[in-house]
Amino acid sequence: xxxxxERSTLLKAVSQAQSVVERRNTIPILAxxxxxxxxxxxxxxxxxxxxxxxxxxxxxxxxxxATTVSAVMLHEIVRKLPDGSLVTxxxxxxKGRLTVEAGRSNFSLATLPKEDFPIMAxxxxxxxxxxxxxxxxxxxxxxxxxxxxxxxxxYLNGVYMHVADSDGGQVLRCVATDxxxxxxxxxxxxEGASGMVGVIVPRKTVGEMRKLLDDDDMQIxxxxxxxxxxxxxxxxxxxxxxxxxxxxxxxRVIPQGNTxxxxxxxxxxxxxxxxxxxxxxxxxxxxxxxLDEDRLVLSVNSPDSGAAEEELAVAYGDERLxxxxxxKYLLEIASxxxxxxxxFMFNSSGDPTLMRExxxxxxxxxxxxxxx
Amino acid sequence: MxxxxxxxxxxxxxxPELADKPxxxxxxxxxxxxxxxxxxxxxxxKSAMPMFQALKLCPDAVVIKxxxxxxxxxxxxxxxxxxxxxxxxxxxxxxxxxxDLRGTERLHGVPPAVMLARLVQRMKxxxxxxxxxxxxxxxxxxxxxxxxxxxNGFSVIGQAETAAFLLDKPVRMIWGxxxxxxxxxxxxxxxxxxxxxxxxxxxxxxxxxxxxxxLWHLARGQDSRCVxxxxxxxxISNETTFFEDTTDLDLLEGxxxxxxxxxxxxxxxxxxxxRVATLKVKTAKHKIVTRRVTLRDATQLADTLFRNVxxxxxxxxxxxxxxxxxxxxxxxxxxxEAERYQDLLDPNAAKRGAAERAADAIRKKFGPDAIVKxxxxx
Numbered sequence: 001x002x003x004x005x006e007r008s009t010l011l012k013a014v015s016q017a018q019s020v021v022e023r024r025n026t027i028p029i030l031a032x033x034x035x036x037x038x039x040x041x042x043x044x045x046x047x048x049x050x051x052x053x054x055x056x057x058x059x060x061x062x063x064x065x066a067t068t069v070s071a072v073m074l075h076e077i078v079r080k081l082p083d084g085s086l087v088t089x090x091x092x093x094x095k096g097r098l099t100v101e102a103g104r105s106n107f108s109l110a111t112l113p114k115e116d117f118p119i120m121a122x123x124x125x126x127x128x129x130x131x132x133x134x135x136x137x138x139x140x141x142x143x144x145x146x147x148x149x150x151x152x153x154x155y156l157n158g159v160y161m162h163v164a165d166s167d168g169g170q171v172l173r174c175v176a177t178d179x180x181x182x183x184x185x186x187x188x189x190x191e192g193a194s195g196m197v198g199v200i201v202p203r204k205t206v207g208e209m210r211k212l213l214d215d216d217d218m219q220i221x222x223x224x225x226x227x228x229x230x231x232x233x234x235x236x237x238x239x240x241x242x243x244x245x246x247x248x249x250x251x252r253v254i255p256q257g258n259t260x261x262x263x264x265x266x267x268x269x270x271x272x273x274x275x276x277x278x279x280x281x282x283x284x285x286x287x288x289x290x291l292d293e294d295r296l297v298l299s300v301n302s303p304d305s306g307a308a309e310e311e312l313a314v315a316y317g318d319e320r321l322x323x324x325x326x327x328k329y330l331l332e333i334a335s336x337x338x339x340x341x342x343x344f345m346f347n348s349s350g351d352p353t354l355m356r357e358x359x360x361x362x363x364x365x366x367x368x369x370x371x372x
Numbered sequence: 373m374x375x376x377x378x379x380x381x382x383x384x385x386x387x388p389e390l391a392d393k394p395x396x397x398x399x400x401x402x403x404x405x406x407x408x409x410x411x412x413x414x415x416x417x418k419s420a421m422p423m424f425q426a427l428k429l430c431p432d433a434v435v436i437k438x439x440x441x442x443x444x445x446x447x448x449x450x451x452x453x454x455x456x457x458x459x460x461x462x463x464x465x466x467x468x469x470x471x472d473l474r475g476t477e478r479l480h481g482v483p484p485a486v487m488l489a490r491l492v493q494r495m496k497x498x499x500x501x502x503x504x505x506x507x508x509x510x511x512x513x514x515x516x517x518x519x520x521x522x523x524n525g526f527s528v529i530g531q532a533e534t535a536a537f538l539l540d541k542p543v544r545m546i547w548g549x550x551x552x553x554x555x556x557x558x559x560x561x562x563x564x565x566x567x568x569x570x571x572x573x574x575x576x577x578x579x580x581x582x583x584x585x586x587l588w589h590l591a592r593g594q595d596s597r598c599v600x601x602x603x604x605x606x607x608i609s610n611e612t613t614f615f616e617d618t619t620d621l622d623l624l625e626g627x628x629x630x631x632x633x634x635x636x637x638x639x640x641x642x643x644x645x646x647r648v649a650t651l652k653v654k655t656a657k658h659k660i661v662t663r664r665v666t667l668r669d670a671t672q673l674a675d676t677l678f679r680n681v682x683x684x685x686x687x688x689x690x691x692x693x694x695x696x697x698x699x700x701x702x703x704x705x706x707x708x709e710a711e712r713y714q715d716l717l718d719p720n721a722a723k724r725g726a727a728e729r730a731a732d733a734i735r736k737k738f739g740p741d742a743i744v745k746x747x748x749x750x
Contacts, residue, residue, distance in 0.1 A: 152665065152683030153717075179715040180668065253716045284709060326713075352716060370712040 001065025001091040003037045005057060007102065010087050011078045013055035016236060017046035018075040020053045020208055032068035034117040035089065035098075037061045045117070046071050051205055051240045052120040066114040067091040069098045077107055120239055125223035125230065127196035131172070133218040135187045136231075139174040140206050140213075142185045142363055145332045147203050148178030155245030159206055161229070162198030162247075163189060167361075170194060175250050181329050182253060182366040183336070196224045200243035205229070209238055254366055255352050258345035260318035262291060266337035266357075268312060269296075273334065276300045276308040277327035285327040288372045291346075292320050300327075301372075323349040324372030333365040373454065373491065375503045376523030378467035380409035382446055383436050385500035394433040398423050403613055406438055410523055443467075446499055453494055457487050462599045467503075470511055472599035485528060492526070509534075512595035515547050534593035538565040546590055553583065565591050605642065609650065610634040611698025617656040619693045626750025628685060629678055631699040633748065636674035639701055640732065645672040645710030646701025649680040653688070654696035661688065666703075670710040675724045677701060 017033040025031060025048070034045040042059040045052065081087065081102045090099040091111065100107040140159060148156035156178055164173040164186070171186040172193055201209075209231045212220060223230040230239045277287055280300040290297040294316055299309040323346060333355050334342055340358030347353070355365040375381065379397040384390050394412035398405045405426045408417040415430040427433060447466040454461050457480070460472035473484040480487055488505045495503055504525035506517025513534065517527040529537055542564055544554050560579065562568050568576075568591035576584035589595065610631045618624060628651075639645060649671075650664040663684040671677060681699045715721050734743045 150665075151687070152680065156717075177716060178668075179717045180713055182716060248717050284712065286712070324712075350714070366716065368713055368716050372712075 001035070001037050001067060002063040002089070003042055003059045003061045004086055004088045005042060005059040007078060007081050007083060007085045007087050009057045009059075011075075013042075013044045013057045014071065014075045014078055016053055016055050016208075016211060017044045018071040019211075020046045020048055020051050021071045022048045023072075029068065029112050029116045029118070031070055031072065032112055032117065033071035033074060034066065034068045034114060035091075036066040036114075037089075038064045045119075047118060047120060048204075049118065049120075050202065051208060051238065053208065053239075054237045056235045056237075065091055065093075067093065067098055067111045068114055068117050069109045069111050073109060074100070081105065123225045123228045123230075123239075125225045125228070127193060127224045128221065129190040129192035129196070130219050130221050131187075131190045131193075132216075133213040133220055134216055135172075135190075136220055136222075137210070137213040139172070139185050139187050140201075140210060142336050143174045143176040143183040144203070144206050145336075146176040146178055146181050146183040146365075147206070148176075149203075150178065153179070155200060155243055155247055158200040158202040158243045160198060160200050160247040160250075161224075163194055163196055171362075175247070177248075177250060177253070177366075180326070180368045181333065182250060183333075184250065184254065184364045184366075186362040190222075193222075197226050198247065199224055199226075199229050200245060200247055201229055202240065202243055205238070205240035208240075212236055212238065253352065254364065255345070255347060255354050258347040258351070258354050260291075260321060260346040261316070262296065262344040262346065263315040263341045264296065264312060264344070266334045266342035269342060270331055270334040272298050272310045272312055273327055273330050276310050277331075279306045279308045280327060281305060284370075286324050286370055286372045287327045287330065288322060288324045290320075290322050291316050291318075293317070318346075321346055321349065323353070324370045325353075325367060326370055329367050333367055336363065336365065373450075373469055373471065373488070373503050373505055374518040374522070375450070375467035375495075375501055377407050377409045377413075378446075378501065379407040379438055379443055380412075381501040382443055383439075384409065386442075390434055394430050396423075396426055396430070396433045396435045397438050398426075398435060399437055399613065408433075446501060449499055450495060450501075450503075453491055453498075457491065460599050460601055462601060470514065470599045489526065492524075510593075510595035511597050511599065512547065512590055513593060516541075516545055519545075538591070538593055541565050543568060543587075546587075553580075556580065605644065605704060607650075607700055607702035607704065608635050608638050608642075608644065608646065609652070609698055609700025609702075610638075611652055611696055613654075613696045614694070617693035617695045619690070621690065622750055624685070624694060624697055625682065626747060627697050628681060628699060629674075629745065629747045629750075631697065632678040632681065633674045635699055635701055636672060636677055639672040639704075640707075643707045644701075644704045645670040645707045646677075647703040647705065648701065649677050649684075650700040650702060651681040651684040652696070652698040652700070653685070653694050656693040656695055658695070663687070664702075669713045670703075670705050672701075672707050672710055673725055673728055675728050676711075676721070 021031055036043045040058060041056050044055040077100055085102040088101040096111050098109045098111050143159050147158060150156060160175045162173055163170055166186055170189045172189050174185045176183050212231055212233050218233055221232040227241060228239060229242050273287055276298045277285055277300060279302055280286055281302050281304060288299045294314060296312045296314045297309060301307045337357045343356050343358060345354040349369055352366050352368050357363060380395045383395055394415060395409040396405055396412055396417060397407040403423050405417060405419055405421045405423060407419060412430050412433055417426045417430050443466055454471055458471050458473055458476050462470040477483055485507055488507060492503045492505060495501055502524045504518050504522045506514045506527050508514040508517050508529040509531050513529045517529045520527040543549060543557055543562055568587060573588045576588050580587060612627055612631060647670045648664055648666050650662060652662045654660050665680050665684055677699060731743045
């Protein structure tokens with residue numbers, strides 16, 4: 001195999017590959033990226049056995065062929081090469097080396113046989129649809145903060161993407177929860193998605209997939225089967241196993257009867273929470289919200305370190321209420337609000353609280369209070 | 373102060389007919405010797421020896437299951453007696469403690485040696501247990517002295533005779549020198565304190581790290597560690613070795629629940645809760661496996677602890693037989709900081725917590741067996 005490729009094109013492809021590769025792994029081939037050159041293209045393929053990413057890039061292929069080389073090392077080399085350089089990759093299979101040349105730099109990297117590289121089994125996808133990048137970006141960006149890291153409830157370690165019934169008909173919905181907070185984000189159902197089975201997209205996949213979504217004009221091809229999900233742009237294909245488990249019935253968790261309404265400027269609210277939380281102990285981060293006629297007092301009382309209080313003008317017309325939250329959770333949900341005021345719907349100091357943006361119910365957050 | 377064969381002494385006190393019989397305290401056929409009385413020790417029985425081996429050496433031994441609550445009570449009474457001498461007490465276990473007696477002479481009007489002699493006398497007459505005293509100018513030497521002529525011993529190592537005393541003593545006397553360090557020292561030709569004295573500080577440090585530094589000081593009878601009062605408890609755990617190795621998951625679950633209940637009882641009694649739940653198992657081949665999980669909310673509830681360690685247990689590869697299972701709580705905090713959240717996905721958790729508190733109240737009123745979970749009968 002021999003090919004030449006522009007440095008920035010190569011860097012983009014290899015950086016995606018090296019982030020999929022597990023840093024600590026015991027199977028040497030999994031640290032490698034499979035490079036396959038044929039025709040006018042070169043493919044870079046990397047996997048951790050759960051996720052597989054294939055990057056296709058334009059290259060001048062002098063001699064077709066394939067080999068595997070350390071993804072992290074190749075990425076480091078390409079990253080350090082000067083911008084604008086032309087990189088030549090030459091595989092010497094007899095010596096088991098890949099030569100990387102650019103200008104006066106010359107590297108020789110150990111390779112492993114391409115036959116050893118595990119290719120993810122292809123799958124029959126029951127549903128295929130296309131969605132604009134900004135739509136998927138919103139669905140996953142606004143839900144991923146609530147993904148759990150708890151190992152025992154592994155089925156919470158991802159975003160549950162499924163088709164749901166909403167007031168206005170069917171929607172494409174993403175839900176994540178860790179038992180303390182929950183995010184439920186809806187988007188218009190793309191054509192072809194209605195037959196899709198619900199899948200739990202693992203945390204790492206969400207992170208990797210996010211890199212495909214930066215271009216506003218990009219259409220993402222999404223394919224879903226019971227065991228796998230695939231996100232593809234014309235050049236990058238990301239295939240991932242989904243979490244084998246049942247996502248809990250989250251609908252029971254979303255409070256319907258909360259009537260005490262607080263409306264507050266999300267940015268001001270977040271800043272105030274952040275300020276008072278400074279004195280709370282690192283572990284509990286408890287903030288108390290005291291609500292009374294258009295007045296919100298945020299307070300923290302930490303026996304070891306001190307106390308803090310801040311008052312905010314808000315819209316609140318219900319009876320007095322005192323309720324405690326983890327400051328981190330409040331900040332996370334407040335930061336999801338980007339256009340209008342944050343609207344909190346409370347019931348009592350022991351019940352889950354609902355938060356949304358203005359009257360928009362396409363993004364709903366639930367947060368559990370804590371005893372303060 | 374170090375009690376002599378503490379558990380066995382308590383048993384002999386309560387059952388005078390055992391006075392001249394070999395008595396071994398320990399659990400079951402599979403367990404290990406936790407304490408052997410001096411009669412049994414003459415026959416070669418030692419602490420931590422497997423029970424079957426002990427019984428081979430001493431077939432006529434009376435084996436008694438430990439009655440921890442009784443020992444704890446006696447230990448408390450001893451503690452109270454010690455507290456009359458000094459507030460600076462560092463307990464090492466139920467039957468062993470360091471006492472810092474500096475400055476107490478003026479208070480009590482007698483020198484420390486007299487106070488301690490009175491202490492053991494009182495322990496004997498009021499509680500019926502004997503103890504050995506080691507009196508010296510630091511912890512290291514006091515510990516050595518207390519072991520010098522057990523049982524009923526009383527040894528004093530004064531500042532002036534320290535060097536001469538240590539000279540020909542073996543280094544394995546040092547508390548904390550285990551088999552491995554012993555072997556390292558042996559290989560370096562260090563067997564007695566006089567061997568140790570020939571080494572300079574730098575070489576010892578280079579060879580044994582921080583331990584080397586300590587050895588250099590100990591060789592000279594120097595030890596600057598303080599008597600620490602009531603070092604905060606770091607973890608609470610309970611474990612049990614089964615009568616027979618088992619692969620029966622139902623049975624294991626029952627054991628695990630009982631361990632969680634014990635841990636929870638102790639945490640509740642002390643007003644503590646833990647943020648980390650730990651599972652420990654030992655396989656039939658003596659391989660120890662521990663798994664831990666950090667909880668987002670500290671807990672002292674048996675139910676919460678059990679659900680978490682059970683989750684860890686379910687993730688193990690269960691192809692093997694187990695001989696031991698245990699549970700623990702660590703990263704402890706006050707119970708005020710515990711159980712602050714409810715779980716959105718587990719709305720019954722609050723009810724289960726309330727049920728556990730109610731059951732606790734019932735047990736307190738009507739005894740420990742008044743109400744139990746079906747699970748604990750497995």
